[in-house]
Amino acid sequence: MSRRRHSIWQSLGVVFVTVGVVLAFVVWAVLVGPDIQVVIVRAVVVTLVIFLVILFLRYFSLLWFSYLGHAERNVLGVREIRELPAVSIIVPAYNEGRVLERALTSLMQLEYPEYEVLVVDDGSKDDTLEIASQWEGQRGAGLFRVITKPNGGKASALNAGIAHSKHPLVFCMDADSYLDPRTLLNAARHFTDPAVGAVAGNVKVENRGSIVTRLQALEYIEGLNMPRRAQGFIAAVNIVPGPVGLFRREALEEIGGYDTDTFAEDADLTLKMMAAGWRVEYEDQAIAWSEAPESWRDLTQQRYRWTRGILQAIRKRKGLFLRPFPDFPLWISTIQLGFEAIVWPVMNVFAHLFFAIVAILFGAGELILYWMILLTLLDLVAALVTVSMEEESLSLVPMALIYRFVFILFLDVVKMFATMEELLRLDMEWGKLERAEASA
Amino acid sequence: MNVVDILVSIVVVTILVTIILAIVTYVAYKLRLSREPARPDDDPDALRYFVPFLPGMGGDGGEALEGRDARPALDRLDRDVADLGDHASTA
Numbered sequence: 001m002s003r004r005r006h007s008i009w010q011s012l013g014v015v016f017v018t019v020g021v022v023l024a025f026v027v028w029a030v031l032v033g034p035d036i037q038v039v040i041v042r043a044v045v046v047t048l049v050i051f052l053v054i055l056f057l058r059y060f061s062l063l064w065f066s067y068l069g070h071a072e073r074n075v076l077g078v079r080e081i082r083e084l085p086a087v088s089i090i091v092p093a094y095n096e097g098r099v100l101e102r103a104l105t106s107l108m109q110l111e112y113p114e115y116e117v118l119v120v121d122d123g124s125k126d127d128t129l130e131i132a133s134q135w136e137g138q139r140g141a142g143l144f145r146v147i148t149k150p151n152g153g154k155a156s157a158l159n160a161g162i163a164h165s166k167h168p169l170v171f172c173m174d175a176d177s178y179l180d181p182r183t184l185l186n187a188a189r190h191f192t193d194p195a196v197g198a199v200a201g202n203v204k205v206e207n208r209g210s211i212v213t214r215l216q217a218l219e220y221i222e223g224l225n226m227p228r229r230a231q232g233f234i235a236a237v238n239i240v241p242g243p244v245g246l247f248r249r250e251a252l253e254e255i256g257g258y259d260t261d262t263f264a265e266d267a268d269l270t271l272k273m274m275a276a277g278w279r280v281e282y283e284d285q286a287i288a289w290s291e292a293p294e295s296w297r298d299l300t301q302q303r304y305r306w307t308r309g310i311l312q313a314i315r316k317r318k319g320l321f322l323r324p325f326p327d328f329p330l331w332i333s334t335i336q337l338g339f340e341a342i343v344w345p346v347m348n349v350f351a352h353l354f355f356a357i358v359a360i361l362f363g364a365g366e367l368i369l370y371w372m373i374l375l376t377l378l379d380l381v382a383a384l385v386t387v388s389m390e391e392e393s394l395s396l397v398p399m400a401l402i403y404r405f406v407f408i409l410f411l412d413v414v415k416m417f418a419t420m421e422e423l424l425r426l427d428m429e430w431g432k433l434e435r436a437e438a439s440a
Numbered sequence: 441m442n443v444v445d446i447l448v449s450i451v452v453v454t455i456l457v458t459i460i461l462a463i464v465t466y467v468a469y470k471l472r473l474s475r476e477p478a479r480p481d482d483d484p485d486a487l488r489y490f491v492p493f494l495p496g497m498g499g500d501g502g503e504a505l506e507g508r509d510a511r512p513a514l515d516r517l518d519r520d521v522a523d524l525g526d527h528a529s530t531a
Contacts, residue, residue: 008474015467296461300469349459356455365448372451405451406458413462 007427014420026357037362044358048371051351055375058344059382065230069282070389072233084188086114087246088165089142089173092157093119096175097126099291104132106178108139111185116143119175120161123151128175154242155258155265162249162257170247173288177203177243180287187246187286197251197278198270200228200237201244201286202390211399212299215407216292218396222386222403225284227336229389232282236333239310240273240280242266244288251278262316263428264309267337271317274330284390300414307418308428310341342419345412352409372405379404 029040089107093100100119107117119132132146149160158172169188173179187199202225205217224241231237240247245266255272262268274280293299314337321338324331359365383400387393421428 008470011470012467015463015470019463296465297469297472300462300465304466304469352455353459356452359448359452365452366444369444369448369451405454409455409458410462410465413459414466417466 010424010426011417011421014424014426015417018417018420022353026361029357029361041358041362041364044354044362044364045367047351047354048367051347052371052374054347056378059378062227062230063382063385065233066226066386066389069229069233070284073284084113084185085169085191086116086167087112087169087171087184087188088162088167088249089115089117089171089184090158090161090165091117091119091173091175092122092154092161093124093128093132093175094122094151094154094157095124095126095128097124097128097131099176100128100131103173103175103178104135104144106181107144108142109181110142110179110183111181112141112188114141114167115171115184116145116165116167118161118165119144119146120157121146121148122154122157123149153260155260158265159257159260162252165249168249170249170252172242172245172247174243174290177288177290178206179244180285180289183244183286183288184246187244187283190281190283191246191248193279195279196235196281197248197273197276198237198240198280199246199286200232200240200270200280200282201246201288202228202282202284203241203243203288203290204392205292206289207291207294210294212296213292213294214396215399215403216299217392218383218387218399218403219407220292221390221392221396222383222400223408225390226382226386227340228282229284231333231336234329234332235279235281236274236329237280237282238270238274238333238337239264239267240270241288243290244286246286247273248278251276259316262309262312263305264313267310268313268316271313271320271334271337274327274333275317275320277327296410299411303411303414304418305428307341307345307415308422310337311419311422314338314341341415345415345419348409348412349416352405375404376401 029037091100091103091107096103104117104119117135119135121129121132129146129148135144136146137144145164147160147164149157161172162170169191171184171187183201187201190196190199203220205213205220208214208217228237228239242265251273255269255276258265258269259272270280293302314334317334320330320334355364355368355371359368379400380397383397383403384394387396
């Protein structure tokens with residue numbers, strides 16, 4: 001049996017064992033005596049309270065710090081910058097022929113005085129190199145160049161681009177994304193502070209034609225950008241996203257660029273940068289539009305890779321969890337990353353499953369219903385606040401009704417299995433999502 | 441059956457169906473991986489992340505070629521890499 005098939009059967013084994021354990025618990029709960037069943041119901045109540053406390057603390061702290069970050073920008077205003085440093089934009093591309101043109105068109109329209117664009121063809125087998133080659137030359141304020149290399153993965157493509165670039169700021173993006181014209185301008189202002197090593201931008205979902213993509217659009221606003229805005233308030237953003245990240249070249253060179261040993265090179269680089277003492281800030285007006293997976297299976301593939309990649313990055317820097325000082329914001333940010341990646345998905349899945357089973361078997365449904373209604377109201381309020389802060393479409397707010405109990409629960413099941421596989425060190429591979437044609 | 445019972449039923453069914461669908465989707469994703477044809481570089485000993493370094497090349501594990509002439513040179517490079525086989529090493 002090939003190594004790949006062996007690891008896939010191992011993965012399926014993890015699923016079946018987990019499901020088996022849960023079913024065994026259900027059978028035991030049914031067959032056990034009434035005295036034990038009373039204990040189980042009490043355990044449900046205690047678990048519910050603990051889960052609620054953690055949930056509320058998490059939600060309100062994120063919302064509060066996110067609001068502070070938003071208010072700081074809108075009340076104090078943006079930092080003025082006298083001279084905008086030139087920027088090198090790196091666009092790694094592997095078989096991105098369908099979407100590359102759109103990305104490069106957006107780069108040509110950037111409102112920035114001087115920049116270069118390096119498209120790094122990572123050994124594509126389609127027409128990526130041919131399309132990119134047609135863009136070479138000076139286009140407005142941007143100088144477009146193309147380099148090609150044997151396939152080596154995204155991190156090595158980014159490193160190759162950085163090595164061939166020349167400007168003091170380096171912008172890394174994805175070939176399937178496109179930028180707002182003022183993205184560079186808004187992000188570059190943060191670098192007036194010499195301690196800032198990187199600025200994370202705001203990733204938005206471009207394709208919103210189905211329920212799964214609209215849910216992702218809300219998730220990016222409420223689940224990804226809102227925490228980043230909160231982390232940005234303490235300059236400890238724990239992931240500079242792949243589609244939109246602006247870096248100080250000096251910081252990149254100091255830490256040795258991207259490592260090539262994880263599947264989440266963006267998270268890995270950010271942790272490495274923070275561990276070296278650089279501040280990582282967030283700019284919600286540095287916008288990149290990205291294509292979200294359009295099927296539940298592609299979404300599973302993406303989140304599986306994200307989860308395992310983040311865990312690989314965390315594993316490399318376990319020591320950060322044990323050092324709250326001298327950099328307390330870094331420690332908080334690291335703890336939050338680990339909590340969101342490992343602890344929370346497992347808690348969420350088993351809490352929901354626990355409640356559903358107990359509601360069916362022991363008639364505690366009314367209690368759980370009121371709890372669900374309370375959480376849904378909380379989700380609606382959070383959606384309204386975060387959508388308003390980003391001046392997004394209010395039509396996304398009603399998606400909050402099924403956000404937690406369908407979408408997040410679905411993702412947390414995937415994350416839970418991905419976590420188990422990573423802890424068991426099962427093999428994995430990158431995979432490639434199907435690309436839709438770029439819209440005009 | 442009153443309204444509360446109906447809502448409880450909806451909530452419980454939603455939770456269970458979502459979890460089941462997530463498990464099924466995850467299994468389907470894994471099965472799809474197992475059915476994909478093995479790529480030539482699915483060699484257990486193949487370098488998964490690093491670009492093979494060839495003598496005489498510079499930087500980041502492989503020469504980065506610029507310009508429109510890159511494709512013919514890349515084809516030559518692919519043939520050279522294939523010829524080297526076990527003698528390739530990381531940068």
